[in-house]
Amino acid sequence: MSILVTGATGFIGREVVRNLLDAGRGVTVLARLGGGRSAFERVSAALGDVPHGSDLRVVEGDLAVRDCGLAPADWRWLRATVDTVVHCAGDPRFEPEVMAAYVAGHIDGPIRLLEGLAAGHLAHWAQVSTAFVCGHRSGTILERESDLGQAFNNTYERVKLDAERAIRATGLRVGVDVRVFRPSIVVGTAPPTAGGRPSNLLFTFIRALAALARRDGVHLRIAAAPHARFNIVPIAYVAAAVVDLAERAEASGATIHLVVRDAPTQAAMLRAIAEQDVRFDDTTAARLLAGSAVEPPRLSPDAVHRLVDQALVADTALDASAPLLEPIKSRS
Numbered sequence: 001m002s003i004l005v006t007g008a009t010g011f012i013g014r015e016v017v018r019n020l021l022d023a024g025r026g027v028t029v030l031a032r033l034g035g036g037r038s039a040f041e042r043v044s045a046a047l048g049d050v051p052h053g054s055d056l057r058v059v060e061g062d063l064a065v066r067d068c069g070l071a072p073a074d075w076r077w078l079r080a081t082v083d084t085v086v087h088c089a090g091d092p093r094f095e096p097e098v099m100a101a102y103v104a105g106h107i108d109g110p111i112r113l114l115e116g117l118a119a120g121h122l123a124h125w126a127q128v129s130t131a132f133v134c135g136h137r138s139g140t141i142l143e144r145e146s147d148l149g150q151a152f153n154n155t156y157e158r159v160k161l162d163a164e165r166a167i168r169a170t171g172l173r174v175g176v177d178v179r180v181f182r183p184s185i186v187v188g189t190a191p192p193t194a195g196g197r198p199s200n201l202l203f204t205f206i207r208a209l210a211a212l213a214r215r216d217g218v219h220l221r222i223a224a225a226p227h228a229r230f231n232i233v234p235i236a237y238v239a240a241a242v243v244d245l246a247e248r249a250e251a252s253g254a255t256i257h258l259v260v261r262d263a264p265t266q267a268a269m270l271r272a273i274a275e276q277d278v279r280f281d282d283t284t285a286a287r288l289l290a291g292s293a294v295e296p297p298r299l300s301p302d303a304v305h306r307l308v309d310q311a312l313v314a315d316t317a318l319d320a321s322a323p324l325l326e327p328i329k330s331r332s
Contacts, residue, residue, distance in 0.1 A: 001082065001083040002026040002055070002081045003027055003028070003083075003086060003246070004085045005017050005020070005027060005030070005088060006086070006110075008030075008031060009034075010046075010088060011188075012088050012128060012183070012238060012239065012242075013088035013089065015188075015235050015239035016086055016243060017029060020243055021050055021051065021054045027056050028056075028058075028081065028082060029043050029056065029059065030063075030068075030113075032061060032069065039059070039061075040058045043058050059078065060074075061074070063105050063109025063110060063112075063113065064104045064105035068109055068116070075116060078117060079120025080120060081121070082117055082120065083123050084125075084246055085126065087127050087128060090105065090128075090160070090163075091105050094154035094155065095154055095155050096155060102155070102159065106159050106160065106162075107163045111166055114167065114171065115170060115174055117176075122176050125167065125178045126179055126181060126242060128183070129160050129161075129163065130157070131182040131183060131184045131231070131257055132160075132184070133157055133160050133161035133182065134150060135157055135161075136150060136151045136152065139279065142281045143255045143256060143282065143283065143285075144255060146161065146164065147161060168180070177252045177253060179246070179252065179253060179254050180254070181238075181256050181258055182257050182259075182280075183233055183238045183259065184231040184232060184233045184257075184258070185233065186233055186235050187203075187233070187307065188234055188235030188310070203310075226265060229265060229279055231259060232299070233259050237294065237295070237296070241258050244289065244293075244294050245288055250288055251284075254288070256284050257281060258282070259280040260298065260299050261282055262298065262299070263299060
């Protein structure tokens with residue numbers, strides 16, 4: 001059996017695929033055409049080199065179009081081979097230009113994929129959402145909390161919560177276990193895609209501050225909320241935790257915050273973000289990952305220094321060397 005990953009060309013999805021391949025798992029990737037490149041070419045560019053002998057296949061599809069853009073033969077093959085879906089795909093723009101396509105990609109398409117694969121061997125659906133479905137709230141946000149009537153800062157937050165609720169309801173109806181992962185702001189060396197934009201903006205900000213700090217007589221005044229939490233989390237932790245918990249029986253039906261529990265304040269990080277002090281409860285994540293090989297993230301001063309060093313590396317471009325992938329052939 002294989003794990004199907006959506007969004008493998010994005011920031012989180014590509015790291016999930018790499019972790020699965022490193023663990024020796026069979027992985028099928030659902031990807032669409034884009035930028036004049038085939039699905040295979042896009043996945044190849046995103047992943048870079050993969051180990052020889054990796055069990056990796058690419059299926060062309062698009063969650064925002066009718067029937068997920070899948071041919072009947074591909075539907076039959078996926079139903080016969082996929083028992084777990086890790087759903088990382090989504091449009092990360094805060095405010096979409098076309099709402100119908102945005103909803104189709106976040107909600108309608110994933111529901112159709114879930115329903116279609118439930119007719120086969122699908123047992124687990126891991127939904128990668130965001131901790132910021134909490135909307136415009138402050139204080140400690142509990143993992144079990146969902147729609148509390150909160151206001152939202154943007155359309156993205158609202159639609160991600162709508163997607164969680166719709167996927168959970170569909171899973172209950174068709175008999176597929178759904179678990180939801182909610183990372184905070186994911187950081188690390190990111191691709192120049194929309195999904196990597198928050199991390200790249202942070203790194204650009206760090207580089208700008210470093211450049212200004214080297215100038216004599218320059219003084220900075222940054223508007224910030226000094227005591228508010230700086231809710232970032234390393235990509236390595238997020239990807240490893242998703243892979244570890246995507247099929248674990250103990251995580252069945254859970255909602256899991258993938259966050260730094262002791263996130264530093266803005267004053268400690270010397271970074272400017274919106275004036276909103278949020279602390280995310282991660283009791284479920286801590287309990288399920290206790291004793292596993294996935295270490296909880298810590299933003300100690302040393303960790304922050306390493307993050308700054310990573311941001312200051314001159315060349316953060318993706319390795320575009322030719323990967324060792326086999327494109328999927330049509331099956332009847």
